Amino acid sequence: MINSLNFISSELIVLALGLVVLMGGVLGARRKFLGAAAITAVVAAIVFLPETMNIPGDIFSGMLTANFLGFSMRAFVLVGAGLAILMSINFRWPDDEHAGEYYFLLLTAVVSMMLAVSADNLLMIYLAVETLSIISYVLTCSFRKDLYSTEAGLKYFLFGALSTGIMLYGISLVYGLLGTLDLEGIGVRLAAGGVDLPLLVLAVLMVFAGLAFKASLVPFHMWVADVYEGAPWPVAAFFSIGPKALGFVLLIKVFFSYAVLMSSGWAWLAALLAIATMTLGNLAAFHQTSVKRLLAFSSIAQAGYILAAMATGLMGLKAAFFYLVIYAFMNMGAFACAAFFGEASHSDITAFKGLGRRAPLAALIFSIFLMSLAGLPPLAGFMAKFFVIMSAVAGAHYVLAGAIVANSVIAFFYYLKIIKTMYFEDCSSQEPVSLHLSGLFLFIFCLLAVLYFGIFPSGLMNILTIIFP
């Protein structure tokens, strides 16, 4: 039991400080102070994380498991949440916003995601994902009096409730068929054979649908653009990283780690969905006039590349993870820059005119993030895409490789469209847009990551070799 509690010490720290933040909010503490406390929670959790790495034995009777994949994903979730909180601190909220509740919800979402990535049992996965979902619905409605925000929250709730319901049904079918929810146990039972195959496929597809919803894969992507558009910028940025990464990690855990399920049939399904996801995301992003919706569709397309990598075997898993890490930094950076420029919840692209002159530094950094998302060398986004295409070619998935290449050409159009608007088009106002110091810190942090991983990718690849031996 002590082992188990030790294992979740990082989660406990986040939760405890989250409660402090909540109480602070009720007692009327200042917004800046609450943000600082939330950051402290995340940093403290990161500091404690290495302590939890080498804990042996069953944790909570096998509900959680200690492995390097879970460990690195917890670190990933914490860093992503830290960036989202930094972005929230700089964001200009309406006056009546309850900062304490907001940060508390964000921190609880972090806890649920951390538990989900180390879960080793379908029930635990379901509980963690459901907790995260409910928090997400509330976070989406953070602008309580904004029509878009509440509408987005309701939409998210309706889609989300349906998808988690389907997932739960799938899990119950798995239990009925195999008699266990433990992931390792499922692997053993599947290897033994003698399972009603059509029913199992149905059950697995249902679980897949639930996770694909979180990862925003086509055809479970309908909610993304509306929810991102309605949600405040920092929340949208957080959604585009945290829950999405969670969806992918759970897909890996549940499907791709078992040789039985990694058969060609699943690879084909993943490849097909990947092509559909990136193509649809890119084509939809093409005509968006709102930068926020454009970035939302771009994040769908990016999910397509990650899934494409997963479809290609072990090397692909490494490429997918590499992509996920880099995607987190560049997408967070792009969202932060866009939020800085387009303060209102729905930012029209015409508002970005002439920013190349009015805010040269921020416009340059934004352009670098966009180019990294598009996959231009020598930025990290290129390296990520390069490894994905490489794994596709290595696995002889030539159609998939061709689709990725064609899609990245299409994607250049709309990323460049934003850059073009900033630099080629003049705005009537020449008034300079100034940048806060704390906002600059977030930009620079993401920028350094994008440059570093683009120029020195081998360190990150070494870590991936540990995760996927």
Place this chain on the structure above:
Amino acid sequence: MPHFLTWIIFLPLIGALAVALIPARHEKCIRATAIGFNAFVLVAVVVLCAVFDRTQIGMQFSESHPWIPQLNIFYSVGVDGLSLALVFLTALLGLLACLASGTITRQVKEYYLVYQVLMIGMLGTFLALDLVVFYIFWETVLIPMFFLIGIWGGARREYAAWKFFFYTLAGSVLMLLAILGVYFTSTPHSFNMIALANPGLRINFGFQCVMFLLFFLGFAVKVPVFPFHTWLPDAHVEAPTPVSVILAGVLLKMGTYGLFRICLPLFPDVILIFAWPIGILGVVNLIYGACAAFAQTDFKKMIAYSSVSHMGFVLLGLAAMNATGFNGAILEMFNHGIITGAMFLLVGVLYERSHTRELAAFGGLASTMPRYAFFLTFMALASLGLPGLSGFVGEFMTLAGVFPYHSKIGIVGCVGLIAVAALFLLMIKRVLWGKPREGVAWPDMNVFEAGVIFPLVVLTLVVGFYPEAVLQFQKNAVDTLVNFL
């Protein structure tokens, strides 16, 4: 000196950082810094030429450091006779175009910043020996060029910038697929151009053909080879003068350089079969370019199409598949950079005065602008291949190379030469001779403008009378290329 080539490639990066640190209002200081760094690059490249060992076979000054060891990707650079001429050309035109950038008056800081990044990409492309590194430098050129055309270009700059960007991007992603294809079919997996040229690594012929075509398409867009050339007139015409110089002088050579550096050594069996189609494409380029240039009423567009025509000679030299042809093609790449660079500078000089590029607006300039008339006539004669000037040597050698093997192509090529000659003579007639237009009194070229073009004139003369000055550098590289066949 260790890391000599790395220093050359990344000197402009230091220049870019220096420019970035100077506040935007000190425009003169920014310009001086950029010119200083480009001069520095030129000096370094001249030193490189001086210490380059002409007798040695293979790469010199090469260095190789593991970059992504997990995937066998190395940062490796090196220089041989093939790349040396182009590196020199890049450094020279880089400096001259930078000097000629005084006409850029808005967003000066951004201009020189982007310009320096462009220099890194171009130098790196010619010096890289690892396919991934090559690809990265190749792509690095794209965005600066997109901005240079799109922000500082003419009336239709946006359209031209998009078109340039997507043509090249579409070509280069095909190249990326080919790079990966080559990598995975080699054992051990390698991206090294030198190692991949090893005949022992060649796999089945059909796959080689596919890889060759992917590479070829990527390069063909850049050259540009006939059906993929439509971005060129738009980009060249809309770009500001110094950028046109770089576009025509250096960027087009990236395509032909790729053909020689990658397509030929990696797929010699395939390219021998494709020699005939490449020759036909060369002739089509030659004649189509000249005819299209004929029809232009826009001075700059005329020069742009004449570039298409001249790049046809390079393809012809490649199609010859012998030492004479290769020598001619590589020399023609160098010469075309010098001559067309000067041509675009001259068009720019006139545009600065008249603010039009319509040929009909000019006439009789020989009497009012004698200095200009001299330079334009000189360069036009060099361009049409007058013996004694550099253009002739390259064109003669490519034709001499191609005749013994594909005499029909050679004959048609010679006919094309007549079209090119007629084109430039007509241009001289329209711009320089005839009655001066009334009420037009533009000042002649000033000393600065003449000084920028002067080095190009000298080089044209030197190469024209003593082609060995360039050929001696590339001899061993050409022998190596021929040995691959």
